Amino acid sequence: MRRSRHGLASAVGLLTVLGGPADPTPSAVPWFPVVGGGIGVLLGALWWCLGRVLPAFVTGAAVLAADLALTGLLHADGLVDAADGLLPHLDRSRRLEIMAEPTVGAFGIFVAGSVFGLRLAALASGGPPHLLGSVLLLGALWTSSRAVMGIATAKLPYARDSGMGTLYGGSPTPSTGSGRVALQIVALAAALGALVAWKPVAALPVLAAVLLGAGAVLALALRRLGGYTGDVLGAAGVVGETLGLVVAVARW
Numbered sequence: 001m002r003r004s005r006h007g008l009a010s011a012v013g014l015l016t017v018l019g020g021p022a023d024p025t026p027s028a029v030p031w032f033p034v035v036g037g038g039i040g041v042l043l044g045a046l047w048w049c050l051g052r053v054l055p056a057f058v059t060g061a062a063v064l065a066a067d068l069a070l071t072g073l074l075h076a077d078g079l080v081d082a083a084d085g086l087l088p089h090l091d092r093s094r095r096l097e098i099m100a101e102p103t104v105g106a107f108g109i110f111v112a113g114s115v116f117g118l119r120l121a122a123l124a125s126g127g128p129p130h131l132l133g134s135v136l137l138l139g140a141l142w143t144s145s146r147a148v149m150g151i152a153t154a155k156l157p158y159a160r161d162s163g164m165g166t167l168y169g170g171s172p173t174p175s176t177g178s179g180r181v182a183l184q185i186v187a188l189a190a191a192l193g194a195l196v197a198w199k200p201v202a203a204l205p206v207l208a209a210v211l212l213g214a215g216a217v218l219a220l221a222l223r224r225l226g227g228y229t230g231d232v233l234g235a236a237g238v239v240g241e242t243l244g245l246v247v248a249v250a251r252w
Contacts, residue, residue: 006025006027007025007027007029007030008028008034008035010025010027010028010031011031011032011034012031012035014019014028014074015035015036015039015071015074016030016035016070016072017070017071017072018070026206028169029150029180030150032144032146032147032149032150033146033147033184033187033191034151034187036142036145036146036147036237037140037143037146037187039070039071039140040138040140041069041135041138042070042224043066043138043142044136044137044138045064045128045134045135046066046079047059047134047224048124048127048130048131048133048135049131050062050063051126051127056092056124057193059123059127060120060121060122060123060124060125061120061123061124062129063123064119064138067249074234076112076116076234076238077231078230078231078232078238079108079111079115079239080109080215081099081100081108081235082229082232082235083107083108083110083200083243084098084104084105084107084108084223085098085099085231086221086224086225087111088105088242095225096160096225096229099231105140114201115238115239115242116180118242118245118246119242122245122248122249123245125249126249128157128198133198135195136197136198137194137195137198139191139194140191140192141191141206141210141241141245142158142189142226142241143187143188143190143191143194144186144187144191144207144210144211144240145240145241146237147185147187147188147191147212148184148210148211148214148236148240149214149233149236149237150180150181150183150234151180151181151185152218152236153180153233154181154184155181156218156222156228157226157227157228157230158227158228158229159225159226165203172249191207192204195207199248202248206247207244209240209244210241210243213236213240213242213243214237214240215236216239217235217239217240218232228251
């Protein structure tokens with residue numbers, strides 16, 4: 001129980017600005033989807049509530065800002081750094097150096113503008129007509145994106161010799177990795193159930209979009225870095241959520 005509480009506190013401290021700073025530990029990984037789902041539920045409620053009194057564009061911008069505030073720009077920073085490191089034609093060592101630098105390059109600016117523009121457009125297209133729908137949709141998207149992050153820490157090697165990923169246990173043993181993956185699959189199944197409750201016809205396409213977007217980022221990182229970094233995890237989550245949102249607001 002003590003380890004479980006410590007893992008939850010670590011996940012909350014790492015993935016949000018709530019609860020104070022906490023060092024990432026292997027016990028935090030199983031809680032990633034839970035913390036992500038909690039963020040999504042809060043944002044879903046905010047999306048619906050503001051949509052009752054504000055124009056759609058203002059509502060979308062407010063929800064986007066709230067997400068950035070709750071996560072402390074952690075995943076947004078990862079998206080920018082990952083774009084600067086993964087997209088240019090560079091060797092592996094130079095990619096890792098660029099991702100560790102505090103500056104922002106042209107690739108990061110372009111990708112961040114495109115991704116967050118899409119997020120804003122999707123959120124501003126009008127939320128679900130009911131509070132439950134908003135909560136189910138964003139809760140499922142944010143849960144599934146963090147579940148993919150958890151799977152990545154279990155199945156992919158860490159690309160650096162030191163850093164945040166080593167605090168997750170680096171590259172887990174097959175038995176440890178299988179346990180982590182099983183928990184994340186349970187979280188994905190729960191996210192799918194929430195999406196079915198939200199809109200049955202769109203549930204599988206939306207979840208597939210999350211997995212495709214996040215998986216594409218992870219596959220690119222595996223090819224160009226040989227594994228994941230903290231920035232790659234953040235980028236995968238943001239891209240997956242964004243594609244999920246875009247598919248969710250299609251005319252189903």
